[in-house]
Amino acid sequence: MRLARTPWLGQALATAAVAVAGAVAAPATEPPAPRAPQRLSETGLYGPIGIRSVAPGVEAFVPQYPLWTDGARKSRWIQLPQGARIDVTDVDAWRFPTGTKLWKEFAWGERKVETRLIWKATDSGWVFATYVWNDEQTDAVLAPETGVPQVLEVAPGKRHSIPAIADCLTCHGLAPSPVLGFSALQLSDDRDPLAPHAEPLPKGAVTLRTLVGTDRLAPRRPELAQNPPRIRERDPVARAALGYLSANCGGCHNDRGPLARLGLVLLHDVTHDDDRAAPEPAHATTVDTAGRYVVPGLAPEDSRRVAPGAPDRSALLHRLRSRRPSSQMPPLGSVVADEQAIALVRSWIESLGPTRAAAH
Amino acid sequence: MSSRTIPSLFAAAVLGTVALASAAAPPESSPASQDPVARGRYLVKIMGCNDCHTPWKMGPQGPEPDMSRELSGHPQDVTLPPAPAAQGPWVWSAAATNTAFAGPWGVSFTANLTPDPETGLGHWTPETFVSAIRSGRHEGQGRPLLPPMPWPMYRNATDADLRAVFVYLQTLPKIRNRVPQPIDPPEAN
Numbered sequence: 001m002r003l004a005r006t007p008w009l010g011q012a013l014a015t016a017a018v019a020v021a022g023a024v025a026a027p028a029t030e031p032p033a034p035r036a037p038q039r040l041s042e043t044g045l046y047g048p049i050g051i052r053s054v055a056p057g058v059e060a061f062v063p064q065y066p067l068w069t070d071g072a073r074k075s076r077w078i079q080l081p082q083g084a085r086i087d088v089t090d091v092d093a094w095r096f097p098t099g100t101k102l103w104k105e106f107a108w109g110e111r112k113v114e115t116r117l118i119w120k121a122t123d124s125g126w127v128f129a130t131y132v133w134n135d136e137q138t139d140a141v142l143a144p145e146t147g148v149p150q151v152l153e154v155a156p157g158k159r160h161s162i163p164a165i166a167d168c169l170t171c172h173g174l175a176p177s178p179v180l181g182f183s184a185l186q187l188s189d190d191r192d193p194l195a196p197h198a199e200p201l202p203k204g205a206v207t208l209r210t211l212v213g214t215d216r217l218a219p220r221r222p223e224l225a226q227n228p229p230r231i232r233e234r235d236p237v238a239r240a241a242l243g244y245l246s247a248n249c250g251g252c253h254n255d256r257g258p259l260a261r262l263g264l265v266l267l268h269d270v271t272h273d274d275d276r277a278a279p280e281p282a283h284a285t286t287v288d289t290a291g292r293y294v295v296p297g298l299a300p301e302d303s304r305r306v307a308p309g310a311p312d313r314s315a316l317l318h319r320l321r322s323r324r325p326s327s328q329m330p331p332l333g334s335v336v337a338d339e340q341a342i343a344l345v346r347s348w349i350e351s352l353g354p355t356r357a358a359a360h
Numbered sequence: 361m362s363s364r365t366i367p368s369l370f371a372a373a374v375l376g377t378v379a380l381a382s383a384a385a386p387p388e389s390s391p392a393s394q395d396p397v398a399r400g401r402y403l404v405k406i407m408g409c410n411d412c413h414t415p416w417k418m419g420p421q422g423p424e425p426d427m428s429r430e431l432s433g434h435p436q437d438v439t440l441p442p443a444p445a446a447q448g449p450w451v452w453s454a455a456a457t458n459t460a461f462a463g464p465w466g467v468s469f470t471a472n473l474t475p476d477p478e479t480g481l482g483h484w485t486p487e488t489f490v491s492a493i494r495s496g497r498h499e500g501q502g503r504p505l506l507p508p509m510p511w512p513m514y515r516n517a518t519d520a521d522l523r524a525v526f527v528y529l530q531t532l533p534k535i536r537n538r539v540p541q542p543i544d545p546p547e548a549n
Binding site: 166259322325332 | 465466483501541543
């Protein structure tokens with residue numbers, strides 16, 4: 001594992017003065033959205049003794065289905081304004097109080113590489129920024145708006161890139177909530193033991209139960225603690241596979257965003273958790289369903305989003321495995337396929353048999 | 361006409377653009393027009409959209425865009441053989457229609473820009489279009505737009521201009537033409 005040396009860092013410092021964080025849809029009549037600070041240490045993440053501990057009021061959380069980023073080790077924190085509540089009127093599209101900040105640190109091995117910030121700076125706008133750690137690991141510098149390509153080799157010939165602000169908005173700007181990893185399913189106390197790359201909950205981590213218990217949801221929604229959300233699949237493998245798809249694919253593939261017309265809904269909907277008969281959307285919209293993408297080498301009528309019992313005829317698995325730009329899914333954010341998830345999704349597809357005779 | 365990949369014909373087609381343009385009517389729209397449709401029509405003409413999104417055919421004076429299929433992308437009924445292998449510095453090639461391109465990225469096919477709801481941009485919104493050009497991603501959030509689409513230049517256009525292009529494209533006759541999905545490069549893993 002090798003980190004690119006520092007020429008880009010000098011460039012980042014030089015351009016930081018003009019680099020601005022992206023803000024979502026700030027009306028022209030309002031003053032410009034606040035800019036992200038130049039250094040991570042100025043964002044409020046850390047306490048008075050520096051990066052050895054986070055600031056009071058900053059709390060760790062761990063989504064039960066982590067987003068795959070080429071094996072990065074991640075740490076995540078949220079800071080809600082004191083006394084403020086998250087509006088969970090729409091339980092599937094949380095609305096965060098102005099002033100909310102979330103951070104996510106990416107490390108490979110012991111090397112911290114970047115820390116991303118999402119900050120609801122105004123009532124109408126979010127600031128997205130990422131900070132690149134220096135070689136000394138003492139602080140991180142605001143990255144240019146265009147990102148920093150290929151900073152770290154994460155697999156032979158494969159390098160991690162610091163995303164551009166436009167890349168952030170590709171996923172965060174079009175989802176039901178700009179915050180993807182801090183949701184009812186992700187914070188559920190009924191955690192999935194088979195979730196790929198599941199991480200243990202650190203002591204004091206935020207979960208639905210703690211949010212309800214400390215009265216930080218509005219309405220209070222005690223049912224989220226009493227009957228915590230979970231993927232509506234009885235089979236453990238199916239539960240884990242569809243949970244993975246919800247976290248890794250549902251930001252774009254949901255029934256509310258611009259891609260809703262595709263009818264491919266991979267995002268779990270807590271709204272229907274009370275209805276035991278309600279199918280999991282990722283099952284209902286993929287299994288034995290034709291999609292626009294055809295598995296290469298197959299006739300369109302033989303290709304399915306998920307072909308029951310037939311992984312090789314399943315476009316979803318094909319695109320999950322691909323890291324070729326024109327077919328990989330998700331289309332950005334990783335350069336190495338997630339073998340653990342591929343094996344899990346393959347097992348789920350195989351379990352959906354009986355196998356129809358493969359056409360090829 | 362033949363649909364084989366003929367790199368030399370691509371060059372001829374590009375040159376033909378110049379030759380044909382000189383014989384066309386002078387611009388009928390002011391670049392400063394406030395009418396979005398007129399502005400969009402003007403921009404589509406000068407930005408070269410027809411060079412690749414309208415299939416080319418062989419006419420009496422050489423390659424020319426087939427305006428009966430204006431901006432409808434790579435024809436779904438044109439089946440292409442495998443692209444010729446790259447040789448030395450010749451790393452990419454184009455089909456005679458100038459709607460399919462092979463290179464290190466695989467094979468790309470130009471999109472149907474007409475407002476057909478099933479195969480074109482009929483379901484797109486102005487926001488989708490602007491986002492696609494700005495981000496260089498299909499529908500603004502999917503796979504990368506592939507070469508030779510010059511989105512890195514077009515992304516510098518103003519929102520008003522990009523929206524005008526979209527508004528004009530929505531006035532085109534709907535042409536049902538399902539463009540093939542891109543073909544991955546064989547050498548990638």
